[in-house]
Structure formats: structure tokens, C-alpha cells
Amino acid sequence: MDLLLLFDYIGTFVFAISGTLTAAEKRLDIFGATMIGFVTAIGGGTLRDMMLGDLPVAWMRTNNYFWVIIAGVVVTIIFKKIVIKLKHTIFLFDTIGIATFTLLGLKKALLFQIDPAMAILMGLSSAVVGGVIRDTLCNELPLIFHREIYATACIAGALIYLFLRHFAVPEIFCELATVITIIIIRIVVVKYNIALPRLIIKE
Numbered sequence: 001m002d003l004l005l006l007f008d009y010i011g012t013f014v015f016a017i018s019g020t021l022t023a024a025e026k027r028l029d030i031f032g033a034t035m036i037g038f039v040t041a042i043g044g045g046t047l048r049d050m051m052l053g054d055l056p057v058a059w060m061r062t063n064n065y066f067w068v069i070i071a072g073v074v075v076t077i078i079f080k081k082i083v084i085k086l087k088h089t090i091f092l093f094d095t096i097g098i099a100t101f102t103l104l105g106l107k108k109a110l111l112f113q114i115d116p117a118m119a120i121l122m123g124l125s126s127a128v129v130g131g132v133i134r135d136t137l138c139n140e141l142p143l144i145f146h147r148e149i150y151a152t153a154c155i156a157g158a159l160i161y162l163f164l165r166h167f168a169v170p171e172i173f174c175e176l177a178t179v180i181t182i183i184i185i186r187i188v189v190v191k192y193n194i195a196l197p198r199l200i201i202k203e
Contacts, residue, residue, distance in 0.1 A: 004175065008104060009068050011097025014090060015041040016072025017083060019134045024080060026138045036134055037073040041065070043130030048105050048122050052112050091190070098127040099182035102154040103175055106161060120158040127154045149189040149196060157182035 019040030023033035042059045049057040059065040076083050083090065105126025109119035128144050128151055135142040144151040161178040165171075188194065 004100065004104065007096055007100040007179075009064070010093055011100045012041045012065055012068045013072045014093040014097050015130055016069040017076045017090060018094060018131070020073050020076035021080075021083065022134055022138050022140070024076070028138075030077065033077065034070075034073050036137060037076070038069055039137065040130045040134040041069045041072070043133040044101060044105070044126040044128060045130075047129050048108065048126045051125070052109060052114070052122065054108070054112070092187075095183050095186045096179070098150075098154060098186075099157060099179040101126040102157055102182060103161065103178050106158050106178075116162050120155060120162070123158045124151055124154050127151075149185065149194060152196065153182045153185035153189070156185055 016037040019037040020033045022040075023036035028036065042057075042065065045059060046057045049055065102123040104123075106119050106123030108126075109122035110116070114122065132142040132144060157178045160181045161174050164174040164177055169177075
């Protein structure tokens with residue numbers, strides 16, 4: 001199995017867990033939790049493919065994603081207490097997930113000959129839109145609107161990819177540099193509580 005595809009499945013699995021946990025905190029029933037798990041895992045990719053006109057969307061072309069998401073939901077429901085204890089591990093996989101989804105979205109947009117600036121937005125969409133839908137449905141302020149650096153890490157990784165690609169660096173190194181950049185930024189900003197300044201308007 002391709003390494004990027006493996007990370008894609010890992011990211012899908014962990015995003016499904018993230019959505020299900022959020023739904024559980026809101027005391028939704030099993031059906032509601034499953035739906036939140038699904039939209040968290042495939043929301044970003046769905047929007048990306050629809051905007052690119054790549055239909056049917058990627059997750060509908062194979063049932064692999066369906067079963068990966070179901071597995072994430074079931075694992076969360078059955079082993080909820082254990083999953084919560086693995087919060088730091090989930091954070092790492094979640095970070096790998098957004099890094100991978102950013103890269104996948106960016107590369108797919110470039111294949112469709114989208115302008116690089118717009119391709120970055122496609123990568124960002126792949127990584128964060130599922131979480132935005134999850135938080136909105138669960139009546140929470142989406143994470144990307146918090147002070148925590150989240151979307152910014154994805155943009156930085158995408159810029160690294162485009163920079164290296166411009167100088168004809170081998171593709172595997174471009175991909176690794178992108179993923180590693182996003183992972184490192186996320187880990188550092190969370191560890192040291194680094195955040196963007198708040199926008200405060202005084203009357």
C-alpha cells in the first residue's frame with residue numbers, strides 16, 4: 001500500500017474518532033455520533049472534489065473509506081474510556097491526518113491545473129473543513145477560528161511543497177517535507193502554547 005494512502009486511511013480513522021468523541025460529549029445518540037464521525041472524516045475531501053468537479057467524490061469510488069470510518073466510530077463507542085486516555089496519541093495521528101489531507105488536496109488541485117494559490121486553499125479545505133462541519137453541528141466554535149495555530153500550519157506546509165517543487169526537488173522529498181513541516185509546527189505550537197494575536201476592536 002502507498003505510504004500516502006496509508007496515512008490517508010489513518011487520518012480518516014482518527015477524524016472519525018474525533019467526530020464521534022465530540023458527539024459523545026454533546027450526548028448525541030449512536031446514529032447522531034455516527035453521522036458526526038462521517039462528516040468529520042470526509043467533509044473536507046467532499047467539498048474539495050465538488051469544487052474541483054471531480055465526481056463522484058473520492059470516498060464514493062471505493063467502500064474502503066466507509067469501513068474505515070465505521071471502524072473509527074465503533075472503536076470510539078466500545079472503547080471510549082481507553083480512547084480518551086490516548087488523547088496525546090490521537091493528537092499525533094490527528095496531526096498526521098491534517099498534514100496528509102493538506103498534501104493530498106494540494107496535489108489533486110495541481111493535477112487539475114488550479115492556480116497554486118487556489119491549490120493551497122484546496123489543501124486547507126481537505127484538512128480542516130470536516131472539523132468545521134463537526135464543530136458547527138455540535139454548536140462549538142470551530143478550531144480554526146481559535147487562537148491556536150491550526151490552519152496556518154497547513155498553509156506553511158503547502159508553501160514548502162510548492163517552493164521545493166518549483167526547484168525540481170524529487171517528489172518524495174517534497175511530500176515528506178510538507179508532512180513533516182505541518183507536524184512539527186503543530187507539535188511546537190501546542191507544546192509551547194504559541195498562538196496568533198487576537199483581533200480586538202476597541203470602540
